[in-house]
Amino acid sequence: MDENELIKKIDRAAAPRCTDEIKHEFRHIRPVLENEIFHLFNDRVAASDFSEEKKAGVIEMLIRAMMGVNA
């Protein structure tokens, strides 16, 4: 999932306000996107039978958590 695709998914997430924050702080997301855990996670989410909304929400939560860990 590239950045644009991710942003689109996040746009569809249930918390648009948070999405704006994430967009605003995208520079903090870049290290997350480069992390191998994120990719493994992302692959599993993509392969899951979650709804698109839930997929976006779950990924958003992971991004926020990883940003918190990296902070």
Place this chain on the structure above:
Amino acid sequence: MKIRGFSISRYGPLDHGSYIDLGNFNLLFGWNEEGKTLTIDALIKMLVGKASRGFDRINRVEENPEGYVLLEKENRGEIRLPQDGTLTAVTGLTAYECRNIFIIRDSDLAITDEGDFYKYVTDRLVGLRTEEIDRIIGELCHIGHLTRKGDFQDTPPLRLKTRMQQAKKLVDRIDNRQQVLAGDGFAKMEDELREIEQKLDELEDAPGRIEVAAKKEKLSVGREALDSLCSVLETCNDLSVFNRVDEQKWEEYETVIHNNRAELNRQLADLEEESRKLERCCKSKEAEEFLLQGYMRSRDRLEEDLKPRIATYQTRKEQFMRAKSHGWGNFLSVSGPLSILCFLLSAAGMFLWEQGGEWFFTAMILSLAAMLIYAGFLFRMAGKKRLLDGLMKEIIEKAGELKFRAGTPAGIMERIDEFSRAGAEKNRKIQELEKDIAHCRKKIDTANEELERLEAVARDAEEKIRKLKEDAGVDTFQEYQDRLRSREEHEREAEIRAGVLADLFGMEETDDININIPFWKGKIALLDGHLRSMGGELVSGYDGGNSGSIQDERCRLRNRKQELVHELEELGRKMDNLGGEINTCLAAENEYVSCRTIDDLRVAREKLQQFISAYQERGAYTHAAINILEQIGAEEEKKVQDLFGPGSAVSKYFARITDNLYTEVSLSRENGMIEVLRSDGQSLNAWQLSGGTYDQLYLCIRISLGEKLLSGEKGFFILDDPFLKSDTRRLMNQINFLRDLAAHGWQMIFFTAKDEVKTALAGPIEQGEVKLIMM
């Protein structure tokens, strides 16, 4: 990667000076205190630089060694350490890995913090960090406000779990409240209130019509009030005789009569009791007096007949006793028996001794004379005794006749004394009874006086009540009270009517209704004339016929408005309470809701539902993310297992080194500890192995992990007497194992002080397979 050689020119006392060239298998032999351990320390410092601080007891010599290590690495050629950097920089191996895998110091093959180290190695090998996954899960729990078990956190200040529960309850309460409000017709009430206010405004907005209607209404109401007032006052006059003072007096008289009756009954009961007591006392006294008369008669006979005889008997008896015990009596009672004895002795002497017969005869005659005198005395005393006995018999018989039966005169005297005491007792009883009788009579007199007084009081009260009845023309107190209440009600009614009239037309200076009546009559007449002067022009809808209905309508509307306002305020209070709880629940979300109307409730419910849904959704996402991360973590942990287990390199090495006594080495997922499987199928923990086997196991683990870390490239092992605990056979196995590894490209730098190791390697040393370096 191999160490081609090293040179240590100075490190504490150590001074090898020359360069030491190394082969594949190097045995550095030296006795104790010859610098083996310091050489290893110097090698570590030169290899890993400052990171050597992670090794235990590395600073036995504080300074850094002078010298170098010549490292040979594929594709890099020769590297001179520490001049060209550190082993970590060159190969990527960290000091932590070197310490736990490639360098065995102080004969200790064990791995420090092995559970963590295996995880670390796995992370290193597979390129993942399970610890990082744990940290991310922790952060997820934090931002998703979840506990590790998946529940919502309940820690301050958010207290999400409690608030979520509270929010759900509030939603239910809002639903209930909405149903209640729908049932109570809240919306209808609000609509009705608006309508009423509108109608009242319309009524207030029609001043002209209202003015005329108000005047007519005033006239109508005033007339009605005045007529009613006059009627009521007339009734009041009829009832004027009934008043509170007389009512109170009547009640007091009734109370007096009632109380007197009770007192009278009590006094009568007392009087009766006293009368009975008096009668009993009189009868007792009569009986006692009768008995006393009998006593007196007996006493007289006693005095006349018995007492003189007893006195005579006692006198004679005293004389007899005196005669018996004094003077001659005593002498004769002694000399009598002696004279009999002398007589008998004299008679015997006279027959036995012939020569002194005369003397004995004389003595016998004298004795006989004395005997006769004694006999005469006894006869006389017997006569007196008979006389006394006869007298006593006579006394006893006489006493028997007088009911004083006894066996002796003394007994009779005792009976007489008892008789005298009984007489005294009778007298005392009679005196007491006389006192009681006097007391009873006095009490009876007092009771009679009290009865008369009470009867007089009762008669007086009854007389007064009778007069009140006559004055009021009633028969009972209840009737009087009813009339009085009626009068008071009429007076109140009159005051109300007067109040209405005063509101409508004002008052004279005095409050007296009777004085004000003509004033109000005048005002009504004036208003009537004024309205008549208007020529009877009436406003449609508000003419005289329905002016009352306007007022009624306005009153009705106002009353209904008040009722509605009251009900709505009550509901509003309940809504406010509910709103307070909702705002408390949502305070952390910076939300505020008003709860005054059904629409407000609907909005509040939506906000609560949003709050619940938002956190539930967030929790669900977080939970899903945690599950995925845990799956990833579990799979990574499983990769650690893959380093061990059946068919793994470590299992093969250990089987080989133990001659297949142990066939498998595994890592327990539960406790992160190494376990081995013996050929007989028994599973043992590493710590259950003997010291030698334990060392061999960890040598195998180090080699296996080293192979993995170097990704197939071969490296070196620096070993400081690693097999101290092995027996000779096992030592040979281990050395052969190391030789085998060396043959496959691994470099062994084996420091030892044991001859047996050197002996065991004597052959390979001779053959040049092992390089012996003497320290």
